[in-house]
Amino acid sequence: MEILTWTYILVGLSFALYIGIAIYTRAGSTKEFYTAGGGVSPLANGMATAADWMSAASFISMAGIISFSGYDGSVYLMGWTGGYVLLALLLAPYLRKFGKFTVPDFVGDRYYSNKARVVAVICALFISFTYVAGQMRGVGIVFSRYLEIPIEWGVVFGMCIVFFYAVLGGMKGITYTQVAQYCVLIFAFMVPAIFVSMQLTGNPIPQIGMGSTVSDGTYLLDKLDGVLTELGFAAYTSGRKEMADIFMITLALMVGTAGLPHVIVRFFTVPRVKDARLSAGYALAFISILYTTAPAVAAFGIYNTIESVSEKKVDNLPIWVANWQKTNLITVDDKNGDGIVQYVADKEANELTIDKDIMVLASPEIAKLPNWVVGLLAAGAMAAALSTAAGLLLVISTSVSRDLFRTFRPNMSEKKELRIARLAAAGAVVIAGYFGINPPGFVAEVVAFAFGLAAASFFPVIIMGIFSSRINKEGAISGMVTGLVFTLSYIIFFKFISPELNTKEYWWFGISPEGIGSIGMFLNFFICIVVSKFTPAPPQDVQNMIQEIRIPRGAGSAQAH
């Protein structure tokens, strides 16, 4: 069968599955809509969290980024997994015991202040919107490449699917759909990786294959280092960025991960504190399957690409190059007219430009795998994008219905709140879709900075709220505002006001805007502690609450006010 036929069949089947699950598990109450009724098993929640967390960027782009940055790409691998350790040890169990529905709920109650709550809502909305726009774009790209329809129609179709199951099913529908999506996406990612690893190194486990020898008996990574340095690039296994910068970016990504509202909220769906701990462990185990395979896919991808294109005749390139040239993700330009492709570090002489997304999307074609693998990959990429989009939409709708409406209209009926939540989700789908079709030029950059902002605003305030009973609302609000304003100003200055100064010589302490969230976080901690020292301690009932969330017994399911 043709690639296109396979893609329609596999993507169609997976969509039918998601919709079936959504209808079967639709939410009837606000509790089911916000936290799936608090009855999800730790294993299912772990899978759902993994699907929620691994976005279109993890699935499609991350391996490609590592292909072209080698060791420097480790910041994403360590950053996006190490954050789970912080989440599991420092946040999840306590927030589960606290037992409300959202992160702003916690901030508002712990700091006995609606002002703090509103600041938290604004942070949550900002982070979630930038993220969701990126997911919709991912859906559009997959549709346009694999189903050969215009990108706009791809986005609209994706919107309809997400709208259907997020708005109807709420957290309950989303959770069980995400479990299915995890299975689809991990299968789709692993199958081509295993095939390629077998072909190159004879070892079916990509994690081991990456450290094995290729057909001529040399180690893959050593050979890659040699080939790349010969072409004028830096060696694959050595870094190009400053160590201080790598350190700070990794830290910002870790802490940002732990502060992301759509990840934290997943831990409200399990019945007990001990389940929250365990499900964070399952989540990271499921995530690590993809995250330890991705660096292998990255190394195989760049190796295969150089082997099959570099120094080859322009009119005799493999068929996949022609296929992907249609999408402009790869371009060959025979500048010196010698009929041979030169892939070199020198920009003037280089004749081959490759978009990072190719490394995963084209991997089945590069390795000459059967057509159904290509269709499977399309279904997997779609699962990754849709599951993350749905989780984010839920945070947006909850923030609006619960943290904004409920705060100012405490007597609203549950039915009305549910209606507002669904309306908000619907509105958010439309806005996200609009940005997916007309992406502002800076979307990709803003997504990366969302982590820095989450690190500098949420993380310190939540940690201090649990581990110190002395931190008060004055400290928390001034800390959040300082962290946010500092980080945002640094980013806006270097990215939008004076992009020409965005180089090492001008950065403070050699820290790039991507890593500045770490400094923002330290500032937030510092201000928070100092201001709290000079202002009155929190009232007694808040102090009692802090003691209460520190012990697991008596968690019960998540409660309304």
Added chain:
Amino acid sequence: MPKSKMQQYWNKNLKTLFYLLVVWFVVSFGFGIIGVDYLNQFHIGGFKLGFWFAQQGSIFTFVILIFIYVVRMNKLDKEFDVNED
């Protein structure tokens, strides 16, 4: 639960967190970033050791850390009679 007992439980919890976070820091920031050049002179299979920690080893360690935490805390909860169910 009496206050002193509660404080004892909390201190033990903090101690557990401290040890686990030290390991967390050492495998990622220590081996994967600060000490990467030094460790790269050693090899496991075709991997330079520092590079391996940055792209694989730290992630495996993270998973193990969380499961150690789960087991340790469940034990502690039982010991202080604050466990659920």
